[in-house]
Amino acid sequence: MNVKVLIVGNGPGGVELAKQLSEDHEITIVEKETVPYYTKPMLSHYVAGDVKEENLFPYSLDWYRKKGINLLLGTTAKRIDTERKILETDKEILEYDTLVLATGAGPRKIQIPGSERMFTLRTIEDAKKLKEAIEKEGELVIIGGGFIGLELAGNLSKKGFKVKVVEKTNSLMGLDEDLTERIKSELEKYGVEFYLGRDVERIENDILVTDKEEIPAKVVLCSIGIVPEVSLAKESGIDVNKGILVDRMFKTSKPDVYAIGDCAEHDGIICGTAKAAMAHAKVLANNLRGIPDEYDFQFRSSYFKFGDFPIAVLGSLTKDGNWLDNETKAFYRDGKIVGVVVFEDMKKAREWEERLRSSR
Numbered sequence: 001m002n003v004k005v006l007i008v009g010n011g012p013g014g015v016e017l018a019k020q021l022s023e024d025h026e027i028t029i030v031e032k033e034t035v036p037y038y039t040k041p042m043l044s045h046y047v048a049g050d051v052k053e054e055n056l057f058p059y060s061l062d063w064y065r066k067k068g069i070n071l072l073l074g075t076t077a078k079r080i081d082t083e084r085k086i087l088e089t090d091k092e093i094l095e096y097d098t099l100v101l102a103t104g105a106g107p108r109k110i111q112i113p114g115s116e117r118m119f120t121l122r123t124i125e126d127a128k129k130l131k132e133a134i135e136k137e138g139e140l141v142i143i144g145g146g147f148i149g150l151e152l153a154g155n156l157s158k159k160g161f162k163v164k165v166v167e168k169t170n171s172l173m174g175l176d177e178d179l180t181e182r183i184k185s186e187l188e189k190y191g192v193e194f195y196l197g198r199d200v201e202r203i204e205n206d207i208l209v210t211d212k213e214e215i216p217a218k219v220v221l222c223s224i225g226i227v228p229e230v231s232l233a234k235e236s237g238i239d240v241n242k243g244i245l246v247d248r249m250f251k252t253s254k255p256d257v258y259a260i261g262d263c264a265e266h267d268g269i270i271c272g273t274a275k276a277a278m279a280h281a282k283v284l285a286n287n288l289r290g291i292p293d294e295y296d297f298q299f300r301s302s303y304f305k306f307g308d309f310p311i312a313v314l315g316s317l318t319k320d321g322n323w324l325d326n327e328t329k330a331f332y333r334d335g336k337i338v339g340v341v342v343f344e345d346m347k348k349a350r351e352w353e354e355r356l357r358s359s360r
Contacts, residue, residue, distance in 0.1 A: 004028070004096050004098070005027050005288070006028050006087055006098070008101050008232065009029070010073075011274075013102040013104075013261030013262075014031075014261070014281075016278040016281035016282065018069050020285035021285055021288060029069060030075050030077050030089060033123065040274055042055075043126075047134065053124075056124065072091070080254075082236060082237065085097070087099065099258070100257075100284065101232065101233055101238075101244055101258065102281075103233075103244075105227055105229055106122060114203030114204055115222075118203070120222055121223060138162060139218060142164070142221045143200055144222065144224040145196070148223050152221070153165050153187055153192045154308075157190035163192045166208065167196050167198065168224075169196070170196045172196075173313070175317070176317075179341055183309075203217065208220060228263045228270055236254075239252065243259075243262075243263055243270045244259035244264055246266050266295075273302055275301065296357075299357065300314060300317075301353055302314075303346065309343070309344070310343070313339075313341050315339030317331045318331045318339065327344050328341070328352070
């Protein structure tokens with residue numbers, strides 16, 4: 001049976017799903033960007049000059065053709081008619097048997113005077129503009145202490161650029177005090193300056209004004225999280241909250257419509273990483289093949305590298321934690337280890353991930 005699977009979004013989730021299903025299904029991808037899939041986690045490495053632009057693109061247009069994937073670039077999805085099972089785009093009307101929303105997310109922006117001066121980093125166009133500005137000025141101020149900002153801070157400062165990180169809370173990546181202090185001290189070795197517990201008030205005359213001081217800031221990156229892209233779903237009558245609401249098999253509130261990746265929300269959780277989006281795609285591919293599968297939204301599995309400093313955040317991080325050794329902090333629920341943060345030793349991190357998953 002020739003099943004028409006229509007995927008909106010050509011990011012890590014959409015492409016992984018297309019790869020998984022292309023042998024057995026008729027696949028069409030609708031993508032508003034005009035370039036084929038590129039590796040978004042590598043954008044910070046590209047900005048720092050560690051990766052060439054052509055190396056961001058693992059799949060050529062010819063690859064899509066050989067896989068039998070119909071890729072519609074520069075095409076904007078406008079509205080879904082879930083009764084008639086059609087998707088209206090700005091160019092044509094497409095029929096589907098199964099529709100998958102992999103619409104991703106946009107950058108969360110801070111609304112302050114001078115915010116039009118700030119850069120964001122979500123697309124390759126964002127990356128090109130940011131790279132050019134940093135190379136011109138030799139410095140960067142990052143608003144936000146999440147993983148994208150810290151990755152960029154590590155990569156740039158390693159190359160000799162002057163980097164400052166400004167964060168509203170006293171925490172990096174939402175981690176506790178001693179984990180924050182460890183990350184901070186590692187990045188300070190490269191020369192990164194941190195301004196934690198600061199409210200950003202405005203940008204004027206190459207100065208970032210906080211509630212505590214004025215920070216010279218010729219180039220400012222806003223990296224304070226993501227906003228899931230839900231407008232297509234919402235306007236088409238599909239239930240949304242912050243993200244598009246899904247169950248553990250990625251079903252939305254409408255039949256034969258699914259959502260995966262940064263746009264999907266389950267039980268208040270939005271995963272927000274390329275690794276998670278690809279895992280979503282594999283689970284959904286199984287379900288669409290008739291192999292029952294579910295995704296564990298409660299289990300976190302994130303691996304990062306800040307400069308030369310790797311870190312893994314695994315499982316559930318509770319308030320009850322203690323260090324097992326210099327590299328590993330464990331977190332407990334009812335006396336049982338339910339999460340760990342591992343520094344440096346990623347082999348150990350993978351062993352912990354296996355152990356934590358098998359004990360759930």
